[in-house]
Amino acid sequence: MSNMNMRKAYGEALLELGRENGRVVALEADLGKSTMSNLFGGEFPDRYFQMGIAEANMISTAAGLALTGHVAFASTFAVFASGRPYDQIRSSVAIPRLNVKICGSSAGLSDFGDGKTHQSVDDIALMRVLPNMKVLSPADYWETKKMVKAMAAIDGPCYIRVNRNDVPSVTDPDAPFEFGKVQMMRDGADAVIFATGFMVHQSLEAAKLLAAEGIGAKVVNVGTIKPLDVEGVIAAAKGMKGAVTVEEASVIGGLGSAVCEALAAGPADSRVRVLRMGIQDRFGTSAQRYEELLEAYGLTPADIAAKAKEAIA
Amino acid sequence: MSYSEQEIRDLRRIAATLRGNLIEMIPPGKVGHLGGSSSIMDVVAALYFRHMKVFADPKDARRDRCVFSKGHAVLAQYAAFAELGYVTREDLHRVKTLDGTLQGHPDMDHTPGIEAVTGSLGQGLSVSLGMALGLRLDGDDARVFCVIGDGELDEGQIWEAAMAAAAYGADNLVAIVDSNKVQATDATEKVLPVGRLKQKWEAFGWNAVEIDGHDFAQILDALDAAKACKGRPTAIIADTVKGKGFDFAEGKAAYHNAAMNEEEYARAVELVKKMKEEA
Known part of the structure; x- marks a missing residue:
């Protein structure tokens, strides 16, 4: 696209x-x-x-x-x-x-x-x-x-x-927008990847890499981080072997925290292991290309795929 | 416009009543911002009971707006609201209580007549500017009055707002600086000297007027002059006395936010009684 x-x-x-x-x-x-x-x-x-x-x-x-x-x-x-x-x-x-x-x-x-x-x-x-x-x-x-x-x-x-x-572009231009709801972008039986922003695209690419290895990754677009669609997050995690959150922001206090808060308080069958990807409690730095930075901060599709495997291991 | 002696006397009487309401809110042992509320009280009397367009319904669309950027002095507004019927005497007695309607700082959600949320210092002039721009955009001739503390002028945002208000020619905006020369911990001159205020506001593109903030004729004339001034906002720098009217507190930082003891309270009651008699 x-x-x-x-x-x-x-x-x-x-x-x-x-x-x-x-x-x-x-x-x-x-x-x-x-x-x-x-x-x-x-x-x-x-x-x-x-x-x-x-x-x-x-x-x-x-x-x-x-x-x-x-x-x-x-x-x-x-x-x-x-x-x-x-x-x-x-x-x-x-x-x-x-x-x-x-x-x-x-x-x-x-x-x-x-x-x-x-x-x-x-x-x-x-x-x-x-x-x-x-x-x-x-x-x-x-x-x-x-x-x-x-x-x-x-x-x-x-x-x-x-x-x-x-x-x-990863979303359907003609689909109606529902404020406050997570959106399933791709289904999968093994791991769930909760992503936001451009990281949704990266996660969809990661899911393709995982599929090639026979691992089913569900990708959920969390467009509204607050109020979080707690029911939607819990439903998406239900029965999964593990979860990953991916955001282009600190792993402290953002999407990852919100998802963990929701799942920790949820029912046992959705209380999966969650690995938070994002910026690991550090500041940014200059680079010549955006892609370079995403690599340096571990936010490429390959990074996400590896983390998803870790989450379900 | 010149004001008759009777009109001035009426305002003096109202101000005495408002100072009575002020101490009624903070009986012995109850902490409150006595100093900064009483320094601005004469301006409040002139605004709400003479100059501003004020209605029985505090939400009346035609009203002028008054925003206390120095939100800690909101007791002065509450004192006026009791006379305007926006709050009850019972409300005054329950100021800053869990079940009361009068918060420690201005909160529009709690109190009829309060126009914004202020108290985190430095923000009220910007909020007032936004109101002034919004009213002008709607072709509404209502005006906005923003009360700022002289200590509050330490906040850089005040000067951001001052620059922007002049750039937008917001002549429906009036800033009133309560220049009582004492802030929370010490004299403003010792904490951080604010310099020559008239020149500062003028340098920022404002029409600036210096007045005695306890002289009603001067207050009213300055407000009229602000209304007549077109194309730029007006700053009224009101030379005031912190704790005005309460001799034991006048000019003292210790009464910025303090409780009166029984003896002081009795003295305050006596002073208010005298103010009313002399008005």
Whole structure:
């Protein structure tokens, strides 16, 4: 399938929302050309607020816009959209459950060249721990589009993280999007792989490698990390010999933690061994190519296949 | 617009009542932000009982908004809300209790009349700017008043918001700096000097006015001037006294957030009585 860009999906979906709903406004912190919120700004200059390189002010200003009945989308790189204005999100947005929709762009390791300061290992964990916050992590262009549209309809704060790079599409463009539900991407009888973001693609490739060895791997796309589809996760793990979680984020506090929390409290027949793949409690680093980084951090299809075998051994 | 002596006297009487409500919330032994609530009380009286568009329904769409960025001084707003009928006297007595409606810091979910969630310092001006932009976008002529502490000016976000508000020409936004010169632990000048405030706000592109924050004629004139100023936001730097009206607490950091003892409380009650008589 052709490679398509999630940032483009965010920009296009935001523009569509702007056309459909006059209450939608957008804020940007001098990265609109990268997050692609500038598509919205080009058509709706009055509803587009360039806030400069001042993320704290951007988030609290978005809260004020929400308090006057607007649906405020605020975007910048994931590190600057989550950790940097954390207390603004906490106090101005999450406590009063306002309609502020935050887009963390160039998430995970996807901003490969810029290195540690620009690669978000912690954004999922930070946003997940906030009461009232919903956390979304789309797998591809199509899912990003559907999620951004869905976010506008959801009441209250949301955080979505998108990849910087063109990545293969793995979801069905025509399938309806169901917020808060896991999606079975491929069935298998031996191991279950819970993946999110671009890692869904990597996991599907891993499942092919495993199939060649006679191992059946089920791949589950967890697009909504919070609220987690606990029933769906438990059902997917039921009867499996082992499970793997894969995310382009820290293994602490993110998808892996969420899945473990769900399975640990679930029934015995779904309480399988879970190995968490992701960024192993470290920061990122610069590289010339995205693929290089994924190799260095053990997030290739071969890595995932090996881990799945370990999980069911 | 000039105000008659009677109008000024009325406000003075209201402010005395509000200071009475303030101490009613924090009887002997109950900790509360006495200092920063009483320094801004005259401005609160002028805003809610004269200048702002205020309605019986705190959610009335036509209302002006007042956001306390210095959220710890919310007792001043609660004191006003009791007179406006937004909260009851019983609510005042249960401030900061588990079953009360009045939280320790402003919370719109709990308290009618509160417009946002503030208290984590530095954020209220940004929230107010967002409201001002949102109202303007809707062609709504309601205005937004944001009360900021002078100690709070330590927070960098205030200056981010100041820059943005000027860039957007938010003339429906008024920042009121409660310049009481004392913050949580010491004199503002000792903790971190804030420098020349009028010049700072002007350098950020604002119309800035300095007033005596306990002189009602000056407060009202400054608010009118802010309304008349078009194309840029206005900062009113109100020179105030921390603990104003309560002589034992005036100018003292110790009363930033403290409980009065029996003797102090009796003195406070006596002082309020005198304020009412003299008004």
